[in-house]
Amino acid sequence: MRDLALPRLPARLSARLRDLRTRTGPRDLALALVLKVGGSGLAFLMLTLAARAMGLHEFGVFAYWFSALSFAAAAVLLGQEAAIMIDWQRALEAGGPAAARAALRRSTRLVLIAAPAGGALTACAGHLAGAGWLFSALAGTFSVLLAVLVYGTHVARTVAGIARGDGQFELTWRLFPTAGAALALLAGLPFHAETFFAWAVGGILVALAIQAAGVGAALRGAAAATGPVRTALDPTRVWAARSARLWLGGVLDAANQYVDVFLIGLLLSPVEAGLYYAAARIAALFAIVSAGLHVFSSREIARHAADPAGPGMREALRLVGAATGLAVGGGVLVVVTGGQILLDLFGAAFHAAYLPLVILTVGVAAMALGGPVPAVMRLTGHEAAYARIAGLFVLARCACVATAALADGLIGASLASALCSLACAVVLNASCRRRVGIDPSVLGLFGGAGPFRGTHP
Structure with a gap:
């Protein structure tokens, strides 16, 4: 019996590898x-x-x-x-x-x-x-x-x-x-x-x-x-209305990415804008993997938007959540321990951006751990709710960053930006769970149902 069973293990392993190669998701x-x-x-x-x-x-x-x-x-x-x-x-x-x-x-x-x-x-x-x-x-x-x-x-x-x-x-x-x-x-x-x-x-x-x-x-x-x-x-009327909501959400996403540098350059000077921009780019480096995961997940979310609690969406978000958790942990370690070395690549004058870099890393980590919430809400018919929440936080970010920049310079602006990112991630994820019935965050992996906590009408 043991002699007969031995050849089965390589055959099963080979079949498993073939299955992984043919599955389009991974x-x-x-x-x-x-x-x-x-x-x-x-x-x-x-x-x-x-x-x-x-x-x-x-x-x-x-x-x-x-x-x-x-x-x-x-x-x-x-x-x-x-x-x-x-x-x-x-x-x-x-x-x-x-x-x-x-x-x-x-x-x-x-x-x-x-x-x-x-x-x-x-x-x-x-x-x-x-x-x-x-x-x-x-x-x-x-x-x-x-x-x-x-x-x-x-x-x-x-x-x-x-x-x-x-x-x-x-x-x-x-x-x-x-x-x-x-x-x-x-x-x-x-x-x-x-x-x-x-x-x-x-x-x-x-x-x-x-x-x-x-x-x-x-x-x-x-x-x-x-x-x-x-x-x-x-119909054109339906398409135009949906496009308008999606446009607002896209503009708000872009504002969250670019408004900080614009405001700092406008209110302070090009030098502070350059330092902040370098710090923000390095802080975003550890989110490379999560950004790549969002490229994958946006297509999968669009494919399975009609059945957000179905197995297709479930598998896609589980893949995204697991890889995001690993990426954030390793990336934060790299930024904190090697931030000065990375800033050296821009030039010696950029050393002053190290503390803003560490602060901004916290905000980027919060958004990454929240998962692909914007894509989930925008592509499952909740783009209006997403736009309302994101719009409020864009206004709050503008006000907080501008006020903090004028009061405490680059450090204050960095702290205001990170706190706004953290608050936005928490509120958006709570809204996604309530409206779509999906928890796309990394924390959702530790629940009994993976990234899901049930569905809601």
Whole structure:
């Protein structure tokens, strides 16, 4: 009997390994993590080289404008980066590929109208604020192309897969300003904020071309549809109302990311803005893994939004929660023990940002441990509730950061930002549990039902 049983173990192990290779969930999760880690590493290299090439004052000017332009890019999307993930899946199930392509055309037309209009307004605002026409034109062009790239990334992720979407956003465009800063350092050439945006515009154009080719190939490979296209799409009024709610949530997310640097640059000086921006970028490093997990989870949440308590959503959030807990623990240790070394990469002048770095790490950790709450609420029909809560905290963050910056400088602003992040994470998670019936936080893993605590109507 023992001799007969021995060959079964390798066979079962082999079957298990084959099952893991063929399951799309773990495979896509691993791909999302690899792209996010690689992209974040490249972004960090890009910023450190830019800081060394520019100097602290010029880097502060860049950080101020980069934050403002990134916010502008999020604002002109009008919620379509999230709406297409919902509409594509619904239209595909209701009317087939032709209906899904009709939903894609509707969102794409809106983005291609809104993004250039927003870019023109951004360029004019920059010139009115005192920037030259060349800088203003480059800034406006960057905001337009960044918005289209963000939208294209969500489209490609949904239609053609994570590699064709997030690969271009995380890696391709960042290679160009990274190379520009490195060349400037090696050759002793000047490297200013407008130089960065010029290189970035070229990189984004290349990324968009590759992205469009991937989406086009995926669409051509889809079978022709036979279902009714018109009835498969939501009425324009319903789509517009949902898009407006998603837009508000996206704008509030962007404000949470970029408002601090903008306010510090406005109220204090470019030097403080540069120090804060460097600290914030390093503090976000340990959340690389959780950010990659959110790339994976956003697609899975959109797929299973109709049944949020079902096994598909359950498995996706369990994968995300377990990996997030490990990432936060290891990342906090790296930031606290090696923060000074990481700041050295920006330059000796950035040593003053160490205490703000440690403080900001607490706020980033709180948001990461809360899990993909924004995606869960926005993609399961609770985008209005999310927008209300996030909006209140954005206003609170602006008021607290501005007041603390004027009273206690960089340390006060960092402390206010971290406390606002902690409070926002707690309130959003409580609302998600109450409204959706899901606890997507890391703490949900320790409950009897994993990340779930029952469902509510």
